[in-house]
Amino acid sequence: MTERYVLAVDQGTTSTRSIVFDRAGRLVAVRQREHRQHFPRPGWVEHDPEEIWANTQLTAAQALRDVAGAPGQVVALGIANQRETTVVWERATGRPLVRALVWQDTRTGPLVEELAARPEAALVRERTGLELAGYFAGPRLRWVLDAVPGARARAERGELLFGTMESWLVWNLTGGTDGGVHVTDVTNASRTLLMDVRRCCWDPDLLDFFGVPAAMLPEIRPSVGVLGTASALPVPLPIGGALGDQQAALFGQTCFAPGEAKCTYGTGSFLLQNTGTDLVRSRHGLISTVAYQLAGEPVHYALEGSIAVTGALVQWLRDSLGLIGSAAEVETLARTVSDNGGCYIVPAFSGLLAPHWEGRARGLVAGLTSYVTKGHLARAVLEATGWQTRDVVRAMDADSGLPMEALRVDGGMTTNNLLMQFLADVLGSPVVRPMVGETVSLGAAYAAGLAVGVWSDTGALRRNWHRSAQWVPDPGRVAALDAAYPEWERAVQLSIAWGERR
């Protein structure tokens, strides 16, 4: 049988990557192009949607050319995208109305405070499963409608279209002004604050609350299922699926059963646990989100815990303190000592996300004595990632009651052996790393390939998943870290208290 390939586009925060996978889930070709980050004012972060569209076309064409000589053919396209980034464009011209407001952009802070003060605000959490926060797309869309003269009226007349990044790309791929399909996948829609998370449709009350005209919204579609034909590529391909990047990683890690969880360790970290077809509402500071949906099947939900600063703390040790020359050297420095010397670092650089949601908390180094060396600091830096993961996992245990047999990990920090062993010890459960580290793009490829029959079902995808490494908890260390956990919790409380006094 000739080989069949799937093309995945991973439209990320700093770059757009086009990756081709074979049927065994192995990476065959990679092309990447970075785009510009625009910072017009403090706290504002913007991307040019047209630049991203151009980079998508370019890298996809290059990746398709890379495998053109190989036996077999590319049969589908899948998309994974940076979540919550908001694009508004003109239906008639395809021109963006303004640059995209990126998920890191904090300009909607005052707007969200205003909205939160309204009596109907409780509706948001109830209907969406999310916190009313400027982190999500809805408030950004509202900001654009307020800021650009005449925008709301034009949106009501159907002249303006809204979408997250996958919407924008699908519309352009399927022809743009010439018959482009205006759709969004349900995982991305679940991050807008505009969707009823149970019924998976736009909620009229929420649209009223945010002042968003229904006419500009894309149609909500399953994550796995053909969205249209990407006629704009050199080889027209069916677009078989789309997912937000963290949901794509969950899919790529084949966490299809309730209780299965993955954490992606990058600058920040995102832990998602599949909770099955039942929506679990968090009482412990997590958010409820859509994990994925196969066409014709019920929606699968996930609990999500986002940690703002993990790898960024290692970068801080490197760039701001100059204690290490490269990120990997933190392990070398940390191994010069055998424990943290009583030192804890809470990296609340701009507040704490899950499970605390304390925007005013600020970072601190606790437990300094003259005994503490830079080696202890390096340990405390790595341990901060482990302790924060424990905070999130504990909240998940309390919310879902689903046993997490092992944590599946991916991302840049997983090459840090000391950290991975610490994670296993601090969680008291095995930590496993898959063979294919590119879980985000793999998840997008899996979604698209399932839709067109490259893989028969999720069982076939599971058989592709292989462990590349596993870290097993050491019972002695587990007990010692259990005993030390209250120290960490106390440090977190202090960092919150520090912020409150300012």
Next chain:
Amino acid sequence: MPGTVQSIERAATLLHAIVESGGQMGVTELAAAVGLPKTTTHGLLRTLLAVGFVEQDPRTGRYALGAGLLGLGSHYLDANELRSRASNWADSLAARSGFAVRLGTPAGLQVVVVHHVFRPDDSPQELEVGSVLPAHATAVGKVLLASRPALARALADARLEALTPRTVVEPAALLAELQTARARGWAEQLGEYRLGVGGIAAPVHGPGGLVVGALGVSGPVEELFAEGARPALRAMVVEAAAAVSRELLA
């Protein structure tokens, strides 16, 4: 344990004296600073010049620290950095070959495993990062020994342990094998460490061209060296090691 080597001590003292002067020093000045006869000082400086540890201003004849010293520092490659850069290529080698992958760095006559990717069959396996392998009995070890001729010569005095009946313990035989490995750019292991376990490894070069590690696959001899599989596997290993070397240059 023999005492310290006088000429090396003296050379180090000269280098320190140049550093303390904050720039350049003439041979007379240097001789006075370190309390040595001028002829001895001159001899030492000529050797340091030859290895690039000092440089001589052609106009004034005065000596300064050489670029060779700077190079020494930048050749050092952190083992964790090496793992981090090699990780994607090691994963891909394991996925494509179907065998476990190890990346080793030299530690005398032993090899330290700095990265280990499981064989992709989900069988029970333990992570071996940090463990030590005998260099003379493993493919990764032979690649590393072959890259350091001085170390290979030291083998002549070492007692090579017979770990299996297949272990090569005769220094001359091992040296011949290392020479071949060096010439071919890869080494093999056929049950010398553990009976029935084979390996194929190739060198990873650092930015300065020195061999900083060895990347290899290992598995049952009958699978690894199955009829027809060998050349393709060899090519994969060599290609992956070259990819890591390129990654280190970037």
